[in-house]
Amino acid sequence: MAASEILLPVTDYDLAATLDSGQAFRWHRVKDEWHGVIGRHHVRLNQVPEGIHARASHLVEDWDFLHEFLQTRTDIAAVLGTFPVDKPMSDAIAACRGLRLLRQDPWECLASFILSSTKQIVQIRQIVALLCERFGEQLGTEGASHPALRIYAFPTAERIAAASEAELRACKMGFRAKGLLRAAREIAEGRLDLEGVRKLDYAGARTELMKLHGVGGKIADCVLLFAYGFDSAFPVDVWIERALQELYFPRRRASDKRLRKFADTHFGPHAGYAQQYLFHYMRMKAK
DNA sequence: CGCCAGGATTGAA
DNA sequence: TTCAATCATGGC
Numbered sequence: 001m002a003a004s005e006i007l008l009p010v011t012d013y014d015l016a017a018t019l020d021s022g023q024a025f026r027w028h029r030v031k032d033e034w035h036g037v038i039g040r041h042h043v044r045l046n047q048v049p050e051g052i053h054a055r056a057s058h059l060v061e062d063w064d065f066l067h068e069f070l071q072t073r074t075d076i077a078a079v080l081g082t083f084p085v086d087k088p089m090s091d092a093i094a095a096c097r098g099l100r101l102l103r104q105d106p107w108e109c110l111a112s113f114i115l116s117s118t119k120q121i122v123q124i125r126q127i128v129a130l131l132c133e134r135f136g137e138q139l140g141t142e143g144a145s146h147p148a149l150r151i152y153a154f155p156t157a158e159r160i161a162a163a164s165e166a167e168l169r170a171c172k173m174g175f176r177a178k179g180l181l182r183a184a185r186e187i188a189e190g191r192l193d194l195e196g197v198r199k200l201d202y203a204g205a206r207t208e209l210m211k212l213h214g215v216g217g218k219i220a221d222c223v224l225l226f227a228y229g230f231d232s233a234f235p236v237d238v239w240i241e242r243a244l245q246e247l248y249f250p251r252r253r254a255s256d257k258r259l260r261k262f263a264d265t266h267f268g269p270h271a272g273y274a275q276q277y278l279f280h281y282m283r284m285k286a287k
Numbered sequence: 288c289g290c291c292a293g294g295a296t297t298g299a300a
Numbered sequence: 301t302t303c304a305a306t307c308a309t310g311g312c
Binding site: 117119120122123126127169172174176 | 296
């Protein structure tokens with residue numbers, strides 16, 4: 001039945017931690033509500049005792065897109081049950097129980113993480129917001145008279161492919177414009193099929209994404225984890241490197257190679273989930 | 288291996 | 301107020 005609001009009855013779901021854990025860059029909190037765009041849906045979410053309450057700015061026939069994005073059907077207890085039983089992991093779980101992995105659109109996720117290179121989360125947000133304002137389709141008409149309230153879809157690969165590198169650089173993305181433009185063209189001109197990547201195994205999918213200029217192992221793993229649901233992907237950035245070093249090798253300094261190998265073997269079949277818990281735990285401790 | 292690529296933020300002068 | 305250090309990933 002079509003409605004503009006719905007209750008998603010989920011437990012063990014920390015909406016704030018999930019939307020603010022560096023996976024997605026377009027969500028912002030207004031009072032107790034999270035505003036965001038999923039595809040062409042503008043939605044507002046808030047955590048209530050019974051689960052997550054969602055409101056859309058339009059009538060929605062099928063809310064499955066929201067279940068999919070938020071991964072409400074994931075059995076989080078089963079995932080946590082596969083984590084290694086050690087002090088760092090149990091501390092991380094205690095610190096952010098209810099943290100989830102999202103399931104994002106591959107293009108939006110890929111583009112966002114190409115822009116994330118050597119940027120901090122606040123800056124990535126700014127760049128992505130500018131990109132959407134300038135190249136994304138405006139959704140609805142609420143903000144027609146009020147620029148600050150305008151809502152935009154994430155720009156399509158085709159639209160980005162039609163932009164110039166200079167126009168993209170004007171969104172403050174610097175040298176990342178080249179990588180974004182080239183990726184958009186690969187997709188728009190049919191040389192890269194992001195849907196086809198779903199059919200590959202983890203190693204094959206990673207190799208495929210890493211062919212793109214500006215996409216190394218870390219960014220490929222972010223996309224594989226946050227958009228494709230490859231739970232074994234374990235993005236290693238400086239935060240995670242520090243976390244592994246401090247939490248698991250406090251006495252002796254471990255090489256990058258050693259840490260990488262540890263990451264690939266220690267955390268089990270849902271290593272990506274474990275990574276997200278460690279990442280969020282370290283960010284919370286740093287604040 | 289070591290350098291470089293922008294721009295926001297932080298803290299010193 | 302200005303200015304310099306810091307941040308952090310991939311290509312070469």
